Amino acid sequence: MPHPIVQEHAEIGLIGLGTMGRNLALNIAENGYRIAVFNRTAQRTDQFVAKAGDLAERLVPSRTIEEFVASIKPPRAIILMVPAGEAVDAQIQVLRPLLDPEDLIIDAGNANYHDTNRRAATALSGGPHFMGIGVSGGEQGARFGPSIMAGGDRSAFARVQPLLEAISAKFENVPCAAWLGEAGAGHLVKTVHNGIEYADMQMIAEVYGIMRDGLKLDNSAVADVFDGWNQGVLQSYLIEISAEVSRTRDPDTGRPMLDVILDRAGQKGTGRWTAIEALMLGTPAGTIEAAVGARGMSARLEERKAGEAVFGSAPRPIAQGLLGPEVLEPALLAGKILCYAQGFDLISAAARQYGWAMPVPEIARVWRAGCIIRSALLNDMASALEEQPGRNLILAPFFADTLRRSEDGLRKTVAMATLHGLPVPALSAALSYFDIMRTGRSTANIIQGQRDFFGAHGFERTDMPGDSFHGPWAIA
Numbered sequence: 001m002p003h004p005i006v007q008e009h010a011e012i013g014l015i016g017l018g019t020m021g022r023n024l025a026l027n028i029a030e031n032g033y034r035i036a037v038f039n040r041t042a043q044r045t046d047q048f049v050a051k052a053g054d055l056a057e058r059l060v061p062s063r064t065i066e067e068f069v070a071s072i073k074p075p076r077a078i079i080l081m082v083p084a085g086e087a088v089d090a091q092i093q094v095l096r097p098l099l100d101p102e103d104l105i106i107d108a109g110n111a112n113y114h115d116t117n118r119r120a121a122t123a124l125s126g127g128p129h130f131m132g133i134g135v136s137g138g139e140q141g142a143r144f145g146p147s148i149m150a151g152g153d154r155s156a157f158a159r160v161q162p163l164l165e166a167i168s169a170k171f172e173n174v175p176c177a178a179w180l181g182e183a184g185a186g187h188l189v190k191t192v193h194n195g196i197e198y199a200d201m202q203m204i205a206e207v208y209g210i211m212r213d214g215l216k217l218d219n220s221a222v223a224d225v226f227d228g229w230n231q232g233v234l235q236s237y238l239i240e241i242s243a244e245v246s247r248t249r250d251p252d253t254g255r256p257m258l259d260v261i262l263d264r265a266g267q268k269g270t271g272r273w274t275a276i277e278a279l280m281l282g283t284p285a286g287t288i289e290a291a292v293g294a295r296g297m298s299a300r301l302e303e304r305k306a307g308e309a310v311f312g313s314a315p316r317p318i319a320q321g322l323l324g325p326e327v328l329e330p331a332l333l334a335g336k337i338l339c340y341a342q343g344f345d346l347i348s349a350a351a352r353q354y355g356w357a358m359p360v361p362e363i364a365r366v367w368r369a370g371c372i373i374r375s376a377l378l379n380d381m382a383s384a385l386e387e388q389p390g391r392n393l394i395l396a397p398f399f400a401d402t403l404r405r406s407e408d409g410l411r412k413t414v415a416m417a418t419l420h421g422l423p424v425p426a427l428s429a430a431l432s433y434f435d436i437m438r439t440g441r442s443t444a445n446i447i448q449g450q451r452d453f454f455g456a457h458g459f460e461r462t463d464m465p466g467d468s469f470h471g472p473w474a475i476a
């Protein structure tokens with residue numbers, strides 16, 4: 001359809017000036033691009049431009065969607081930064097009649113990748129082009145350099161690659177932005193990133209619980225422990241902010257922030273999507289599933305209080321000398337490796353299922369800076385995944401060695417916590433994953449026996465080939 005001539009076109013457009021969108025827009029402007037911006041509530045656009053300082057001259061605000069589309073240079077690229085689900089579909093519906101087939105819509109929110117697959121398939125029949133990209137790093141990351149996980153048509157990505165690389169975080173000057181596969185691949189990777197984020201955070205919370213309720217450390221001592229760990233092998237954004245959160249005081253009451261924050265964790269769905277996907281693809285991701293479950297249980301505040309009234313409070317102090325931060329550190333390290341192994345395995349399973357490229361070492365590289373799960377270990381993970389594609393991370397010599405050295409810490413932590421009523425669902429799921437993954441002869445033989453007994457499902461034998469033997473069970 002014809003568009004009015006605009007004097008100075010924007011090079012890209014962005015819809016949704018919320019927490020992420022407005023920071024991403026400023027980041028794009030700061031990198032020298034003229035960017036058209038539009039928000040459902042026009043007042044927010046006005047406020048945004050008014051506060052943009054010198055960058056305002058690179059912003060092209062619009063009050064109507066038609067004006068917005070017309071202000072972007074064709075072929076247009078438009079980033080959506082709105083909540084996942086209906087809002088994305090609604091925006092696409094509004095945009096489609098205004099766009100040309102060669103234009104490109106980029107959903108940069110946390111979409112369910114099945115939705116992205118559907119939208120990408122619809123785009124194939126007549127355009128505009130569609131891409132789903134995962135963006136991680138929160139508010140700060142969006143403003144100063146997020147990690148960008150792109151999925152969709154590779155030639156469409158090539159059009160926006162220079163911009164995405166320019167605005168992304170850099171690890172040793174390498175942009176943390178890459179094309180990771182077709183259709184919903186980028187959003188699948190972002191979802192698994194968030195699943196790992198849930199597990200990482202839950203394991204830190206479990207160790208915090210051991211320090212607070214088992215070792216009776218106060219908040220500032222806990223902060224010191226996190227700070228110390230952040231200088232070593234656990235160096236990561238999440239450990240760094242855990243130290244800061246533990247040390248900060250409430251300006252209103254002067255009390256430690258951790259003492260005034262209610263123990264009920266929110267969730268927007270990406271952790272749950274990861275767990276669902278792991279189950280759907282038949283990939284073990286017990287640590288992530290346990291973390292999602294623990295978030296759900298955290299919300300059951302009243303039930304937990306009722307349980308405490310009936311059974312008494314679970315946590316009991318751990319006697320001096322039985323467990324300390326020097327044991328918790330390797331426990332977290334082992335838990336982290338095991339949970340990342342599950343995440344990468346899940347991504348590989350999705351790649352096989354959909355026939356997507358999904359270069360797993362590249363995914364680890366994109367996570368090295370900018371994103372919430374960034375950590376020193378990710379560089380080693382990228383190298384290990386590169387060494388032998390398809391191999392489970394725990395079998396890579398570097399991580400096998402690290403696990404051998406940290407296993408004892410994880411086992412001792414889980415055992416001691418369990419004996420003292422300190423819940424460690426994610427750490428114990430990580431340990432179980434490790435133990436199962438190193439058990440050559442498991443106990444599934446009895447499950448096969450049971451299945452055959454009650455349903456004649458058949459089993460394989462250890463002593464001869466064939467896949468459908470039956471036992472001599474008599475039907476009553």
Ligand SMILES: NC(=O)C1=CN([C@@H]2O[C@H](COP(=O)(O)OP(=O)(O)OC[C@H]3O[C@@H](n4cnc5c(N)ncnc54)[C@H](OP(=O)(O)O)[C@@H]3O)[C@@H](O)[C@H]2O)C=CC1
Pocket residue numbers: 015016017018019020021039040041044081082083084086087090091108109110111135136137138139268
């Ligand atoms: N916050 C974070 O740390 C991160 C968020 N994300 C993802 O980024 C996306 C945006 O999140 P965030 O910026 O935090 O969200 P906010 O709630 O801060 O902003 C949402 C934006 O979307 C607009 N919007 C909401 N509903 C609609 C709709 N139905 N139609 C059109 N516009 C709508 C809002 O407009 P209005 O002003 O009119 O309400 C607002 O501009 C989400 O998918 C989120 O999961 C990804 C990484 C990190």
Ligand SMILES: O=C(CO)[C@H](O)[C@H](O)COP(=O)(O)O
Pocket residue numbers: 110135136137138194197266267268269270271372
């Ligand atoms: O994507 C993110 C970071 O990468 C968001 O911060 C994430 O949505 C937070 O998830 P939840 O609200 O479920 O804890």
